[in-house]
Every structure is written in structure tokens, then in C-alpha cells.
Amino acid sequence: MSLGFLVRERRILVCVGSGGVGKTTTAAAFALAGARAGRRTLVMTIDPAKRLANSLGLAHLEHEEQRVPDEKIAAVGARSGGSLHAMMLDQKRAFDEIADRYLPDPEARARLGRNRIYQQMSSTLAGSHEYAAMAKLWAVSREGRYDLIILDTPPTENALDFLDAPERLVGAVDSPALQWFARLYFQHSLKVLGMGGAFVLKRLARFVGSRFLEDVGQFVGENGALLEGFRERARDVQALLRGSDVGFVLVCSPEPLSIEEALYFNRRLAEQHMSLGGFVVNRVHPRGPDAVGRAELIDLLGERPELRGFAGDDEVQVAADLDRTYRDFQALADIDARQIARLATATSGAPHVEVPLFDRDIYDVEGLALINEHLVA
Numbered sequence: 001m002s003l004g005f006l007v008r009e010r011r012i013l014v015c016v017g018s019g020g021v022g023k024t025t026t027a028a029a030f031a032l033a034g035a036r037a038g039r040r041t042l043v044m045t046i047d048p049a050k051r052l053a054n055s056l057g058l059a060h061l062e063h064e065e066q067r068v069p070d071e072k073i074a075a076v077g078a079r080s081g082g083s084l085h086a087m088m089l090d091q092k093r094a095f096d097e098i099a100d101r102y103l104p105d106p107e108a109r110a111r112l113g114r115n116r117i118y119q120q121m122s123s124t125l126a127g128s129h130e131y132a133a134m135a136k137l138w139a140v141s142r143e144g145r146y147d148l149i150i151l152d153t154p155p156t157e158n159a160l161d162f163l164d165a166p167e168r169l170v171g172a173v174d175s176p177a178l179q180w181f182a183r184l185y186f187q188h189s190l191k192v193l194g195m196g197g198a199f200v201l202k203r204l205a206r207f208v209g210s211r212f213l214e215d216v217g218q219f220v221g222e223n224g225a226l227l228e229g230f231r232e233r234a235r236d237v238q239a240l241l242r243g244s245d246v247g248f249v250l251v252c253s254p255e256p257l258s259i260e261e262a263l264y265f266n267r268r269l270a271e272q273h274m275s276l277g278g279f280v281v282n283r284v285h286p287r288g289p290d291a292v293g294r295a296e297l298i299d300l301l302g303e304r305p306e307l308r309g310f311a312g313d314d315e316v317q318v319a320a321d322l323d324r325t326y327r328d329f330q331a332l333a334d335i336d337a338r339q340i341a342r343l344a345t346a347t348s349g350a351p352h353v354e355v356p357l358f359d360r361d362i363y364d365v366e367g368l369a370l371i372n373e374h375l376v377a
């Protein structure tokens with residue numbers, strides 16, 4: 001099977017999966033494949049680790065899109081007129097871009113910048129990272145400069161957090177408690193609040209500090225247009241992600257829990273009317289030829305003198321150890337194959353590919369090309 005059709009036909013691919021499964025690597029490999037298929041491709045990462053920049057041969061990545069030199073792409077095979085850009089999301093800047101749009105007044109912008117609720121929202125509040133990424137994805141996709149945009153998602157404990165993030169963030173800002181509180185605060189400053197409300201405010205201020213209360217009041221009270229902007233953007237993103245030209249790529253490992261999570265995510269996608277692009281089962285133990293005879297192992301030892309180091313000069317012993325290791329490895333390959341079969345059955349044969357566990361780290365364009373032989377061949 002191949003996921004090459006995704007790279008040729010879709011406009012947006014979102015790589016999701018739990019921590020460390022290979023999302024960034026997969027996103028970079030897809031991006032390379034997109035450029036090689038002749039498409040103007042952008043890969044966006046949120047991963048502060050420098051992995052994507054490194055693997056694309058760039059010194060570093062920034063919020064501005066950077067073009068990967070054509071020679072880099074040409075080095076691993078023929079090009080056909082595509083291009084490859086990469087960028088790393090700067091979360092704060094992504095929020096500021098939205099704020100700039102909805103709060104044109106410079107003084108109001110300056111006040112917003114100092115507001116600690118906004119500072120929290122644009123940095124550490126749960127879901128703000130994901131929100132920023134999706135908002136940026138939406139903005140870039142609207143500009144129409146790329147045929148294919150690939151989004152690498154942040155390392156989350158639970159990949160599902162990503163889907164829910166925009167709603168959660170907007171929910172936090174829209175929460176009735178916050179709204180009630182802002183109203184109270186404003187009425188209080190206008191001195192029309194009854195004694196009860198003023199009392200509540202005073203008590204609250206003792207717990208959370210009056211500066212905090214002021215910040216909340218100002219944030220919710222003064223920034224109606226901006227908050228509506230944030231809500232609107234969340235709706236835009238949801239609509240964008242439901243488009244038929246978007247594909248979610250569920251990256252997982254062949255371990256049972258990881259497969260389970262990918263299946264669960266797939267169900268959630270269906271519930272949300274979002275389209276599955278395909279599954280990438282990464283780091284699969286490849287199966288070798290069945291029985292490797294002892295004689296063959298001893299031959300192998302002749303070719304790989306470094307293996308002798310394991311057990312001195314006792315070739316028979318080394319061959320026996322190797323034999324055992326080989327069988328263990330084959331057993332792992334069998335376990336993986338069963339898990340992948342389970343995935344295929346549970347999804348009625350949804351597109352999936354297996355990427356083997358390589359005996360080298362993937363840190364350059366050549367490594368990505370190696371992955372592509374399995375991903376999009």
C-alpha cells in the first residue's frame with residue numbers, strides 16, 4: 001500500500017499521534033514527497049525540537065516560511081517543478097496576528113499585550129498551542145500560495161487533545177463564570193453594583209489579587225471584538241478541517257496501545273465529520289527470511305568481523321547467540337504483523353502503510369527519502 005495519493009491529491013495533511021511516534025519525521029517525509037511530486041509544499045511544525053529543520057538541511061526554522069534549497073530536493077531524486085518551504089510556528093506571534101486583525105487601535109493593542117489573561121491565553125493556557133497552530137494553518141491556507149500544506153502537531157500526551165483544543169480554548173474564554181465575573185467587575189467600576197456583588201469582588205480579590213481581577217475584567221470587557229474574532233477563527237478552523245481536501249494522517253507504532261489510540265482517534269474523526277487520510281504504522285520490525293542456518297550465521301560472522309567481539313573467538317557460541325536474537329526479532333515482527341492486521345480489520349481496510357524501524361536515526365533528506373520508499377512509493 002502507498003499513501004502517495006494523499007500527497008498528490010489533498011491540500012492539507014495533518015499528522016497526529018502521541019508523543020515520539022514519528023509525526024515530525026512523517027510530516028517532513030510527506031513534504032519532501034509533495035515537492036518531488038511537483039507541488040508547492042509547505043510543512044509547518046510546532047515542535048520546538050530542531051528536528052524538522054535539521055532533517056531538511058536548514059540551520060533553524062522561524063515563524064517566517066523558509067525555502068528548502070532545490071539542490072537538497074534534487075539530491076535525492078528527480079524534481080518536477082515543485083518547491084518546499086518550512087516554518088516553525090511562533091505561538092505568541094500567531095496570537096498577535098489575530099489580535100492585530102481584530103484590535104486595530106494601537107493603544108488597545110498595547111493594553112492587551114500587558115494584560116496577563118491575554119499573556120496566559122497566548123502562551124501557557126491549555127490548548128493555546130494547538131489553537132495557534134490551527135489558526136495559522138487557516139491563515140496560510142487562505143492565502144493560496146501552496147498546493148499542499150502539511151501540519152506537524154505538537155508532542156501531546158494524548159493526540160486527541162489536538163482536535164478538542166480550539167473548542168476548549170474558546171470555551172475557557174466564553175465560560176459563563178468568566179462572563180459573569182467580567183460583568184460584575186464592570187458594574188462595580190461603574191458603581192451601580194449592589195452590596196452583594198461588591199462584597200463578592202472584595203472577597204475574591206483577597207484570594208486572587210486585585211490586579212488579576214482587573215485583568216480579567218479588562219480582557220473580557222474591553223475586547224469583545226477580539227474574543228468574537230477568536231471564536232470566529234475557531235469556527236473557521238473547524239470548517240476547514242472538515243473539508244474533503246484535508247486528510248488526517250494517524251501516526252502510530254505497532255504496539256497494541258498505540259494502535260488502540262489510533263483506532264480511537266479514527267472514530268473521533270468520523271464523529272467530527274473529518275476525513276481520515278491514512279494510518280502510518282511507524283517503526284515496524286521487518287521480518288527477515290525464515291530460518292537462517294547456523295552455517296549461514298558463521299558465514300555472516302566472516303563478513304562482519306565486528307560481531308566476533310560479542311563472544312570472543314567462539315564462533316559456535318556467537319552463532320548460537322545470533323540465532324536466538326534473530327528468532328526474537330522474528331517473533332517481534334510477527335507480533336507487529338498481527339497488530340497491523342487488527343488495524344486493517346477494524347478499519348475495513350483503510351489506507352495504511354508500514355514504515356520499518358531503521359537501524360539509523362532519521363536526521364537528513366536522505367533519511368526522509370528512505371522513509372518515502374515505504375510511505376509514498
Ligand SMILES: Nc1ncnc2c1ncn2[C@@H]1O[C@H](COP(=O)(O)OP(=O)(O)OP(=O)(O)O)[C@@H](O)[C@H]1O
Pocket residue numbers: 017018019020021022023024025026047051153154155156282283284355356357358359360361362363
Ligand atoms: N522508522 C524509524 N526508524 C528509526 N528511527 C525513527 C523512525 N521514525 C522516527 N525515527 C526517529 O525517532 C525519533 C522521534 O521521531 P519524531 O521526532 O518524528 O517523533 P514525534 O512524534 O514528532 O515526536 P514528538 O511527539 O516528541 O514531537 C527521531 O529521532 C526520529 O529520527
Ligand SMILES: [Mg+2]
Pocket residue numbers: 023024025047152153154155
Ligand atoms: Mg514532533
